[in-house]
Amino acid sequence: MVREQLAYPRRESERTGADARPLNWARNATLGAAGSIVTPGTEAELRSLLAGGTGKVRMIGSRMSPGRMLDTAGDDHVLLDVGRLSGLVSMSDETATFAGATTLAEVYETLSAQGRMLPSSPGVIAAQTLAGAISTGTHGQGLQQSSIADAAVRFRLVLADGSVAEFDRGHPWFAAVQLGLGTLGVITEVTLRTTDSPVYTCRKDAVAADTLGDDLLRWNRDNDLVKAWWFPQENQVQVWTAREASEADVARYRAGGRALVEHATVNDAMNATVDQTLRQLRDDTNVAADDKPSRTVTRFRDFTDVTGDIYQVFCRGIATPQINVEIGVPLDLAAGVIKRIKDWHDVTRPRMHYPVILRCTGPSEAWLSPSHGQDTCYFGFVVYYSEDGTLSEEGESFLRAVEKVLAAEGGRPHWGKYFDESLYDWPALYPRWAEFRRVRDALDPHHRFANAFTGALFA
Numbered sequence: 001m002v003r004e005q006l007a008y009p010r011r012e013s014e015r016t017g018a019d020a021r022p023l024n025w026a027r028n029a030t031l032g033a034a035g036s037i038v039t040p041g042t043e044a045e046l047r048s049l050l051a052g053g054t055g056k057v058r059m060i061g062s063r064m065s066p067g068r069m070l071d072t073a074g075d076d077h078v079l080l081d082v083g084r085l086s087g088l089v090s091m092s093d094e095t096a097t098f099a100g101a102t103t104l105a106e107v108y109e110t111l112s113a114q115g116r117m118l119p120s121s122p123g124v125i126a127a128q129t130l131a132g133a134i135s136t137g138t139h140g141q142g143l144q145q146s147s148i149a150d151a152a153v154r155f156r157l158v159l160a161d162g163s164v165a166e167f168d169r170g171h172p173w174f175a176a177v178q179l180g181l182g183t184l185g186v187i188t189e190v191t192l193r194t195t196d197s198p199v200y201t202c203r204k205d206a207v208a209a210d211t212l213g214d215d216l217l218r219w220n221r222d223n224d225l226v227k228a229w230w231f232p233q234e235n236q237v238q239v240w241t242a243r244e245a246s247e248a249d250v251a252r253y254r255a256g257g258r259a260l261v262e263h264a265t266v267n268d269a270m271n272a273t274v275d276q277t278l279r280q281l282r283d284d285t286n287v288a289a290d291d292k293p294s295r296t297v298t299r300f301r302d303f304t305d306v307t308g309d310i311y312q313v314f315c316r317g318i319a320t321p322q323i324n325v326e327i328g329v330p331l332d333l334a335a336g337v338i339k340r341i342k343d344w345h346d347v348t349r350p351r352m353h354y355p356v357i358l359r360c361t362g363p364s365e366a367w368l369s370p371s372h373g374q375d376t377c378y379f380g381f382v383v384y385y386s387e388d389g390t391l392s393e394e395g396e397s398f399l400r401a402v403e404k405v406l407a408a409e410g411g412r413p414h415w416g417k418y419f420d421e422s423l424y425d426w427p428a429l430y431p432r433w434a435e436f437r438r439v440r441d442a443l444d445p446h447h448r449f450a451n452a453f454t455g456a457l458f459a
């Protein structure tokens, strides 16, 4: 019972005055004591802060991860917010260096203004910090690319003793630093590879889910970028497949001042499915039609193809607190997993608030990435909070049951989302687990950057 509450915590109201203990973004976890956040203004200040103390330190970015990734418990513990160290540091023809706490939105805007992009497609929002996103394996979609960390070519870290270390691609520990769960050091700079930013046309279709396992592989092989949302109850899928735009589409996009072009033909084939999902969402949560959770679902109605750059097409999410479970399974197992979810769904008929999100990526080099070493299909499941910050019992039991199905298939959970640790045998799932631990022991010998969660993980 206690474990279940920890896995999917309730939301709290904003705290003020004497009880102003810091919360995470979703306001479902307390991260530390009141006054525990420190915000150094320069790297030199950060270095002397670390060199001058021995207490535990946990880094926070935009605090969008579950509380266990961020919290720290003791009175002398520090929550380190390096948000004042942000922005573009330098740019070359093929790379860009940003301070670690730069938001992805700023990274994307800066690159787009130069006609550049990362060789890694964006997730659904860009409010995360670069260092926070990298530290949890944040990713988008498309088999020809992988996580944001895979676009990195150099990291600059301030270590637990205040010293500075740099890691480039030739360094034997680079792949550990690429996804460090905030346990190795404070990322103060990241140099990222950049590429020309093509204009994409994203075709949007509504199809039956009868052959989804095969279709998903085909869509991903035949297109640059693919994202799909599966409504198992209605046996329907909305799929977005993006390729470089035709000359005519590019001309239209340019003529419109490079604003996202919405093509004329409106497809209403999913409207009944959307209405059914909205009914379930509202029955469970009481959220209003114009509240953010409802709007995330309404967006599947009346859709059109679009033309724009990679960020305009894919990074368009509405950020709203939710419990989001996302598990990566090897791509060649995806069709079998889809079948298993279908069978399970037919028996249990859970009331879902949102479709199953399907995103595939190529292999990641990062040792602790869920897509390390293999093409991966990520299955995402969302349950929204009620108005009063609670979760419906049905929503919780849906998440628990579906995560068990995926964990049994060798799934690896997204580190920055919700999962039940007891379902996973980490060293068996991650072939470089022991090496990562050795790197951690070398870079942070006294485990200053550990908290309860990472301490237990690497115990």
Ligand SMILES: Cc1cc2nc3c(=O)[nH]c(=O)nc-3n(C[C@H](O)[C@H](O)[C@H](O)COP(=O)(O)OP(=O)(O)OC[C@H]3O[C@@H](n4cnc5c(N)ncnc54)[C@H](O)[C@@H]3O)c2cc1C
Pocket (backbone or CB within 6 Å): 058, 059, 060, 061, 062, 063, 064, 065, 066, 069, 070, 082, 100, 101, 122, 123, 124, 125, 127, 128, 129, 130, 131, 132, 133, 134, 135, 136, 137, 138, 139, 140, 181, 182, 183, 185, 186, 187, 188, 317, 318, 319, 320, 414, 416, 417
């Ligand atoms: C609404 C929403 C949408 C999302 N969409 C996607 C998506 O499309 N794709 C996807 O893959 N994920 C997605 N996520 C997950 C999200 O990208 C991760 O939770 C990410 O870690 C959040 O970044 P942050 O800046 O908030 O980091 P935080 O949550 O603040 O921190 C995450 C981790 O990074 C560490 N850290 C932070 N800063 C530093 C630093 N400077 N140096 C070293 N370590 C540091 C922290 O200690 C912690 O371990 C989404 C989450 C939400 C809430």
